[in-house]
Amino acid sequence: MVIEGENVQEEGLVPEESVVAQSLRDAILERRLGPGSRLPEEQLVEIFSSSRGRIRRVLLALAREHIVVIQPGRGAFVASPDQEEAKDVLATRRMIEVGVLERPCQPLTEERLATLRQVLKEERQAHKTHDAARMIRWSGQFHLELARGLGNAVIAGIVSELILRTSLIIAIYERNNTTCCLKADHDLLLKSIEAHAWPEAARLMSRHLLEIEHNLDFSVSVKPGLSLKLALLG
Amino acid sequence: MVIEGENVQEEGLVPEESVVAQSLRDAILERRLGPGSRLPEEQLVEIFSSSRGRIRRVLLALAREHIVVIQPGRGAFVASPDQEEAKDVLATRRMIEVGVLERPCQPLTEERLATLRQVLKEERQAHKTHDAARMIRWSGQFHLELARGLGNAVIAGIVSELILRTSLIIAIYERNNTTCCLKADHDLLLKSIEAHAWPEAARLMSRHLLEIEHNLDFSVSVKPGLSLKLALLG
């Protein structure tokens, strides 16, 4: 199944740059690229057969999305959100994603509902085959599709960015592979939505996001990541 | 009175670039630069005594904020949000800014409340002296300070961006200088907040933003803007 990319808009980037940006976002989302990883321009040029100018534009764009940090004179790194940022990102997601369920900007069409079911199916499939990367990807896609269906394009763009930041946060602070256990949450959520039980759905979403937040352990420090080539090509 | 700039974070830009970016944001916020205005690199280089490389980075950053559009091969222009985007931006603001009042991420400290009062005072002052630019600026600042005080840094960043987009939207679609008439809204809002009457405050905020939306006239077309030098230096 093919669904439009995780991210929604690529303002200011030419198509070739979008591809690079999306590859990096994918690698970050699926945790092949961990927080703090160096992103040397020259290596990225090689990997993507691009030019330094283009790579630099992409890195700036990703810095503006808060998933990359540019340290002047030192280079670009995958971001390592601190505890405060982690809490803020989760709280913001709660505000928006619960808000969208409580007071939708638009009614959920049958078509979008079908997409949601399909996404959930993919998520279950990934879970069954223990494919962690695909699990994360489709889990995020579920949240994004909800924002698309009940919210609007602007909200979807915001949520898309927050999902990526969440992925980094979980990569740093997750307690003990708790992520996988939350699988049932999306099932219940979709059931409530199908039943038009919006208050119940909102409650589930709130609990779902709070649970993620509560499963974070802010006492841990850093974790090493893969090498660039392995992360982006392997 | 001095309050930190409208925008919150300048990830990936060096200070000199931030200054240019903020100048352009200011010009757009205060409607000295209108939707559709051309932004030729060479002129910006002259005006800000900067280099093309820097200007280009700034333009990309602003494109990512949806207040500038880069047309490949043609250059950068101040964005002209269409009707759909206008409705989405206002709906998103409603969702977030009402949400922040209904379920604050943090209690409003006395210090922040004082700032809000001060901002409102400036707003009234600007209104009394018929200083349109300052009116817009402080009006936006009021919304931003609310997001800072009741939300968090992430929410404030989002709201900050949405305020700028709203300024462009109003510049295009405002019916008949209705903006100035909404002055009393912020007064009432602050009164409700001071009385801890959150549901009432939320209702007022919702009405306030809906009113802005309803005062838009989507039948109008474009309006000309000032010259670059006049807008940015005058």
Added chain:
DNA sequence: AGACCACATAATGTTAACAATATTTGTTCA
């Protein structure tokens, strides 16, 4: 061993020149 310093290496930051492309201007002709 460990702190310190100088050098070598590698990475990023910057610039200027050139190439490619739009836009404007000017001319011709119907």
Added chain:
DNA sequence: TGAACAAATATTGTTAACATTATGTGGTCT
């Protein structure tokens, strides 16, 4: 007059070379 074309101009896109700045290495001294 105004439509159509062509040349001139102006603007953006791209690259490569260079300057600047970090990083790593090796050696010396205490």
